[in-house]
Amino acid sequence: MCIMINKKVICVLLILCLAVTAVAVPVGVTVAKTEVKTVVIDPGHGGMDAGVSSTGGVKESDLVLTLSRILADYLESGGFKVVLTRKNKSALTEGKFIKKTDMQKRLKIIERAKPSLVVSLHLNSFTDKSRRGMQVFYGKDDSKDFAKEMQSVLNDEFNLPDVKRDFSALYADKYLLTESPCSAVIIECGFLSNPIDTQNLLDEKYLHRLAYVIFQGIAVWWSNST
Numbered sequence: 307m308c309i310m311i312n313k314k315v316i317c318v319l320l321i322l323c324l325a326v327t328a329v330a331v332p333v334g335v336t337v338a339k340t341e342v343k344t345v346v347i348d349p350g351h352g353g354m355d356a357g358v359s360s361t362g363g364v365k366e367s368d369l370v371l372t373l374s375r376i377l378a379d380y381l382e383s384g385g386f387k388v389v390l391t392r393k394n395k396s397a398l399t400e401g402k403f404i405k406k407t408d409m410q411k412r413l414k415i416i417e418r419a420k421p422s423l424v425v426s427l428h429l430n431s432f433t434d435k436s437r438r439g440m441q442v443f444y445g446k447d448d449s450k451d452f453a454k455e456m457q458s459v460l461n462d463e464f465n466l467p468d469v470k471r472d473f474s475a476l477y478a479d480k481y482l483l484t485e486s487p488c489s490a491v492i493i494e495c496g497f498l499s500n501p502i503d504t505q506n507l508l509d510e511k512y513l514h515r516l517a518y519v520i521f522q523g524i525a526v527w528w529s530n531s532t
């Protein structure tokens with residue numbers, strides 16, 4: 307075994323391994339502990355705050371929790387340490403739901419985890435039901451490069467083939483994006499107001515593919531930034 311293998315090589319090998327095994331979580335693929343980076347995954351909303359919903363009643367809060375768990379599995383299998391801000395369907399606040407308190411609790415979890423990256427997962431909705439596409443947002447300059455890279459990966463894998471257009475990463479003045487002590491992005495992973503996006507997001511294979519593409523974007527960022 308080659309013990310001099312570097313992080314970038316491990317990362318490329320990992321991506322190749324995952325590409326071959328399609329959506330299966332690879333077994334036994336790890337990196338040295340000293341090289342582990344922590345990623346916080348933030349499944350948006352929860353509890354009384356369902357986020358947006360489809361006409362059939364599919365909730366953003368439920369779908370992004372499922373997607374977050376799949377993404378966490380990919381990242382952990384790839385040697386990342388993962389912290390979820392929300393582990394179940396409940397909101398982070400006890401008793402009466404207060405959005406500001408919920409967001410402050412998420413930030414506390416992020417600060418405690420001392421991560422290298424925060425990825426907040428959400429779904430979109432719009433009055434024009436034909437609107438589709440995956441959009442990445444950032445709130446600080448230190449997040450811009452990662453946001454651009456992630457947007458590019460999502461454009462190549464989803465937006466260009468499915469929606470026939472690409473998107474640019476956009477600035478957004480959102481609490482977690484501006485207050486996080488590290489690079490942080492929000493990924494809006496499709497529109498629950500669109501029937502095709504909704505159908506896709508209810509397909510487990512599609513969710514695995516989406517989680518894998520996001521994982522790829524994170525792995526490439528990690529490879530290039532260390």
Ligand SMILES: [Zn+2]
Pocket residue numbers: 350351357358366428429
């Ligand atoms: Zn949302």
